[in-house]
Amino acid sequence: MNHIIDFQGIKDEVFQQYQRKKLSSFSEKIWNYHRDRINATFEGGWDNEKFPWERAHQGWWKYPLAFASYSIPSLVLIDESKYSEAVDCLRKSILLFKDTPIWDNWVKYGHGPDPICCRNIMYKGHLNLLYGLYQLISGDTEFESQLIQLTKIIVDEIEHNGKNNNCYGIECENDQYFPVCNSQGVISLVIYDLVFGTDYYHEYGKKVADFIAEKVTDKETKMIFLKYHPSHDQAEAYLTGAANSWGLAQLRFTDPDTMQQGFENFKKLLVAIEEDGSQYLKECIYASEPAMGLEESFGLFYVLGLAKEFNDPDMWAGFMKHLSKKFGMSEVENRIRLTRATNGEEHHANSYILWGALHVTWEKIFDHDWKALIKRQRVKQQ
Amino acid sequence: MKNYQFNGLGVWEMERNKEYTPDIESLYRTMLYDLDLAYYNNCHYWGPVVPFRKALGYMAIAMPSLAYIDPHRTREIMYNLNATVSCISHPNLSNTLDLYDSDTLRAITNALAGELYHLVSGRNLHDALVHKCVESLMTRMNSNYSSKQSLLAIETVTGRFDMYTNLLALMVFELHDRIFNTDYSKNKAAVLSTLNSLLKDPGTGLYYEAYQTGCLGSPREELNSKSFWSIKNIKAAPNALTLGLLHYFCPEEAENLLTVLKKHFRNYLLELTLEDIQHRAGSSFLTQLGPHLEDLFASLWLAKEMKDEEFFNELQHHMYELCDPKHVEAKMFYPNLGNDGPLVTYFGLLAQCHIGWKTLLNHSWSDYYGMDYNRVR
Numbered sequence: 185m186n187h188i189i190d191f192q193g194i195k196d197e198v199f200q201q202y203q204r205k206k207l208s209s210f211s212e213k214i215w216n217y218h219r220d221r222i223n224a225t226f227e228g229g230w231d232n233e234k235f236p237w238e239r240a241h242q243g244w245w246k247y248p249l250a251f252a253s254y255s256i257p258s259l260v261l262i263d264e265s266k267y268s269e270a271v272d273c274l275r276k277s278i279l280l281f282k283d284t285p286i287w288d289n290w291v292k293y294g295h296g297p298d299p300i301c302c303r304n305i306m307y308k309g310h311l312n313l314l315y316g317l318y319q320l321i322s323g324d325t326e327f328e329s330q331l332i333q334l335t336k337i338i339v340d341e342i343e344h345n346g347k348n349n350n351c352y353g354i355e356c357e358n359d360q361y362f363p364v365c366n367s368q369g370v371i372s373l374v375i376y377d378l379v380f381g382t383d384y385y386h387e388y389g390k391k392v393a394d395f396i397a398e399k400v401t402d403k404e405t406k407m408i409f410l411k412y413h414p415s416h417d418q419a420e421a422y423l424t425g426a427a428n429s430w431g432l433a434q435l436r437f438t439d440p441d442t443m444q445q446g447f448e449n450f451k452k453l454l455v456a457i458e459e460d461g462s463q464y465l466k467e468c469i470y471a472s473e474p475a476m477g478l479e480e481s482f483g484l485f486y487v488l489g490l491a492k493e494f495n496d497p498d499m500w501a502g503f504m505k506h507l508s509k510k511f512g513m514s515e516v517e518n519r520i521r522l523t524r525a526t527n528g529e530e531h532h533a534n535s536y537i538l539w540g541a542l543h544v545t546w547e548k549i550f551d552h553d554w555k556a557l558i559k560r561q562r563v564k565q566q
Numbered sequence: 567m568k569n570y571q572f573n574g575l576g577v578w579e580m581e582r583n584k585e586y587t588p589d590i591e592s593l594y595r596t597m598l599y600d601l602d603l604a605y606y607n608n609c610h611y612w613g614p615v616v617p618f619r620k621a622l623g624y625m626a627i628a629m630p631s632l633a634y635i636d637p638h639r640t641r642e643i644m645y646n647l648n649a650t651v652s653c654i655s656h657p658n659l660s661n662t663l664d665l666y667d668s669d670t671l672r673a674i675t676n677a678l679a680g681e682l683y684h685l686v687s688g689r690n691l692h693d694a695l696v697h698k699c700v701e702s703l704m705t706r707m708n709s710n711y712s713s714k715q716s717l718l719a720i721e722t723v724t725g726r727f728d729m730y731t732n733l734l735a736l737m738v739f740e741l742h743d744r745i746f747n748t749d750y751s752k753n754k755a756a757v758l759s760t761l762n763s764l765l766k767d768p769g770t771g772l773y774y775e776a777y778q779t780g781c782l783g784s785p786r787e788e789l790n791s792k793s794f795w796s797i798k799n800i801k802a803a804p805n806a807l808t809l810g811l812l813h814y815f816c817p818e819e820a821e822n823l824l825t826v827l828k829k830h831f832r833n834y835l836l837e838l839t840l841e842d843i844q845h846r847a848g849s850s851f852l853t854q855l856g857p858h859l860e861d862l863f864a865s866l867w868l869a870k871e872m873k874d875e876e877f878f879n880e881l882q883h884h885m886y887e888l889c890d891p892k893h894v895e896a897k898m899f900y901p902n903l904g905n906d907g908p909l910v911t912y913f914g915l916l917a918q919c920h921i922g923w924k925t926l927l928n929h930s931w932s933d934y935y936g937m938d939y940n941r942v943r
Contacts, residue, residue: 293608294658357605359649402942409942411602415691416645420598421939469943470591471896481895 186515187523189508191501192461199497201262202544210520211541215259215266217519218252218538219273221531226276230285238528246286247482248535250310250368251489253277255542257321257549260557262542267561271322278314278327295357300334302341305354308334309368316375323558335376335384338369342388350414352388352395361412363396364427367434374437374550393438396431405453406446408432425454425465425475425483433490437546447494455487455499462509463502474506485533488540500540507533577882577918578875580635586919589891591943592898593915594632597625599897600911601649609658613905616662617847617854619675621912622654624853626679628916630686630926633934635919640937644687651679651692670706670720673699674734681741688935693746700742703735704750707757715779718753718760722851727777729765730804730852732757733811737923740814744927758815767800771823772830773808775799802831803852806864810871814923824872827865835865835881840888840902847909855909863910866917873922882918 188210197208207215221235230237230245237245256274259266280286287299287307300308315331318324338354346352353366373389376382400412400419408431412419428450436443454466456474464474467481475481484507491500507513511533512524520537522530576587586594604611604622611618626647633643653659655676663672677699680692703720711718722731736757739750764777775797805827813820838858846856853860862885869878889900889910898914900907 293606293610295608357608360602360605405942407942413645413649416641416648418641418645420642420645421942423942467895468595470588471893473893473895475895 187508188513188515188520189505191504191508192498195497195501198500198541199492199495201542202258202548205262207259207263207266208541211262213515213518214520214534214538214541215255217521217534218255219269220519222273222276222280225280230283235531236527237531238526241528241532242285243289244482244532246281246307246310248532249277249281249286250314251486251539252535253281253314253317254489255539257317257552258542258544260321261544261548261552264557264561267557268565271318271324274314274318274321275324275326278311278318281311281314290357300337303355303357305338305369306356306362306365308338309354309365309372312338312372313368313375316372316379319379320375320554321558323555323562331376331379335372338372339384339388342369342392345414346391350417351399351412353392355414359413359415361400361414362410362427363400363408363412364430364434366392366396367431370438371434371546374546378550378554390438393435396435397439397442401446405449406442407449407453408435408446423453423469424481425467426481426486427483428454429465429483429486429490433486433493434546436493437550444494447490450490451499454483457502458506460505461502462505463499464506465503482532482536485536485540488536489543492540492543493545495545504537504540507537513537577870577878580919581921584636584638586632586635588893589898590632590635590915590919592893592896593911593918596897596899596911597628597915598646601625601646601653604653605649609653609656611659614848614854615659616666617909619654619659619662620854621909622650622659623675623679624912624916626650626654626675626682628912628919630682630929630931631916631919631921633686634921634926634929637934637937638940640686640934642939644683644689644936647679647683647686648691651676651683651695654679655695666723668723670703670731670735671722673702673706674731674738677703677738678734678741681738681745684745685741685931688932696742697746700738700750703738707735707753717764717779718757721779722776725779727761727764727779728775728804728852729761729773729808730811732761733808733815736815737811740927754815764796767798770800770826770830772800772805772826775801775804800830801857802827802835802861803850803857803864805831806861806868807852810864810868811923813871814927817924821872824868824874827868828877831861831865832877832880835862836884838862838884838888843888844902845904847905853909853913855913859903859910863913863917867913867920870917870920871922885914 194208194210198210201208201211224232224234253274256270259270290299290304290307296302312334315327318327319331341354342352345354351361353361354369355361356365370389370392373384377385400409402409407423407428409419410422410424410427432443432446432450453469455463456466457463465484465487467475475484487503488500511522514521514523522533525533580587629643629647633640660672677696680696683692707718707720719727719732720735722728736754742748743751765774767774777796779794809820809823809827843856843859846859848854850857850860855863862881866878866881869881890902891898891900898911900910903910
């Protein structure tokens with residue numbers, strides 16, 4: 185077992201994967217972990233023997249599953265030779281994402297009869313994006329009717345809320361509007377446009393992003409507030425590590441210059457650097473202690489994708505060092521494993537470590553000629 | 567090594583500095599997190615439901631003080647009070663009180679939270695609920711008076727009358743009258759007189775625990791006045807809770823009784839051990855904190871109401887010694903208390919931030935309606 189702590193030494197390799205069209209050794213091994221655990225889960229279920237998921241964390245499973253899947257377009261852009269296993273992994277991930285344990289809490293609690301009927305953008309934003317990414321990357325129409333149906337539900341709800349409910353976007357629960365969850369819906373509309381040639385981003389998605397900028401963002405720091413309550417037209421003026429590491433990463437493409445200011449302030453206000461160079465996240469401005477990666481403080485992990493989106497290798501290396509010290513990041517059987525983490529922690533943390541290792545920015549994903557890529561792959565497979 | 571050492575200074579300077587102490591900030595953040603979870607779970611609380619609903623009641627009482635201390639949070643508190651009313655009156659939380667036959671408790675907590683929302687926001691979103699609950703309390707009080715009980719008071723649960731519950735009901739009437747220009751408080755003196763005649767200990771002036779009627783709650787039940795009795799225990803929590811509210815209605819009397827209460831209970835409170843207070847949530851009636859912790863926190867709240875700095879600091883220091891709270895991710899937890907921690911959070915927040923009922927009711931809230939944040943946190 186090889187304990188990994190030197191991320192300064194590999195940061196350039198990790199950050200230049202797209203230009204070099206070559207996966208770093210680290211990325212290869214974290215991808216191996218993800219691919220194998222998805223296969224194991226798909227075949228053996230959530231309690232599979234090799235990579236069991238922690239039932240106590242069931243309410244959170246959708247997040248690691250979704251964010252890990254967002255690394256897949258980047259994986260293909262970096263190394264086309266991974267295309268088949270990447271597409272296969274994404275398809276399995278979608279089927280797992282539709283499985284009951286991922287969404288049943290919301291229904292069980294009585295918010296609605298099914299997970300996509302209304303509100304619940306924390307689920308359907310991710311699901312719509314996963315559907316869209318699959319069709320964009322593979323050209324396969326297996327989920328097309330579901331993608332069309334869900335996108336219609338989302339845009340209709342955005343329009344309805346804009347007219348009747350004091351907000352552009354969709355709540356998770358009644359009166360609870362989270363910018364981060366809405367960011368997934370916004371990206372999903374861009375992807376939908378790429379697949380079908382529509383202009384839903386400008387018709388709906390950009391309005392959601394503008395609403396977040398206008399109502400759910402601090403005017404001075406350009407950082408994103410935790411949430412907004414339509415009933416009282418009120419944003420909670422709290423800057424959290426989780427909301428900003430996720431929100432700034434996923435919304436950067438909507439207004440890069442403003443988001444850059446938010447990112448600089450995020451680093452100034454919420455990131456701490458230790459003597460050994462490792463970096464940690466403070467959950468809020470006046471807290472001095474590191475976020476633990478519990479409950480609402482998953483920003484500790486989202487920050488890895490944020491560092492990639494904003495091209496900040498030092499931040500990525502600093503946070504990776506912190507996580508490695510915390511979880512014992514090691515190479516085991518050609519995969520990255522967290523030897524000091526529980527099963528649940530490992531599923532969670534490794535998902536974002538994967539996203540942070542591979543993500544090439546949303547702009548690169550949007551701008552790529554996916555149709556040409558699909559064509560090349562089809563020729564190759566014949 | 568202890569996680570935390572209490573420094574009492576900040577608590578008494580908050581109103582002047584217009585800023586929360588770090589502890590208040592953390593307790594408040596803990597509370598916000600629980601409100602968020604209550605929405606996420608659609609009020610299917612993950613722990614014992616009745617204590618959580620009670621905790622929401624204390625949360626509601628704490629909110630106006632939080633807005634008073636930092637007026638730039640008035641808008642935020644307005645929403646939090648709205649959320650508290652929505653949760654506290656939600657069937658998933660409220661229906662559990664059916665088991666305890668606690669219609670009056672339900673009405674008091676719903677009305678109080680709704681009135682405080684109106685007071686701080688000037689908005690009428692929950693007025694219908696408030697009017698309905700206040701009217702039901704008044705109807706109940708009149709019905710008890712006109713029945714063979716002849717008691718101008720309301721019961722906490724069927725057959726049991728407490729000072730604290732009735733004083734809370736009087737506070738609900740007082741708030742309603744101030745906000746809506748009604749006269750529900752017109753019988754205030756008669757209610758207090760009735761309660762004093764039944765529950766006041768002639769020797770000490772302190773209050774007995776409760777008055778029992780023997781009624782089992784059957785409709786039109788013929789009451790046998792021979793079965794009425796007072797539970798003549800004189801305990802710290804019922805008295806502390808009573809005096810805290812009585813201070814608004816009869817300030818001098820309450821202040822005199824504070825001296826008596828301290829004489830009787832100060833040493834007992836300061837000698838409580840961790841073993842006394844651990845794992846007792848749900849085993850006490852008034853606050854669900856457990857009997858000893860209830861004594862400690864009710865007295866702490868009273869000391870803040872009375873602005874008795876020395877008594878407050880003593881109790882708070884002892885409480886920190888016992889509970890050893892821990893700051894985690896900008897929130898405050900009580901690992902020593904296990905599952906009892908959340909209730910302590912709410913009560914600790916209320917006791918520390920409470921500005922006093924008189925200040926709270928007399929404040930010119932309309933000058934601050936909708937005042938928004940001046941800096942991010």
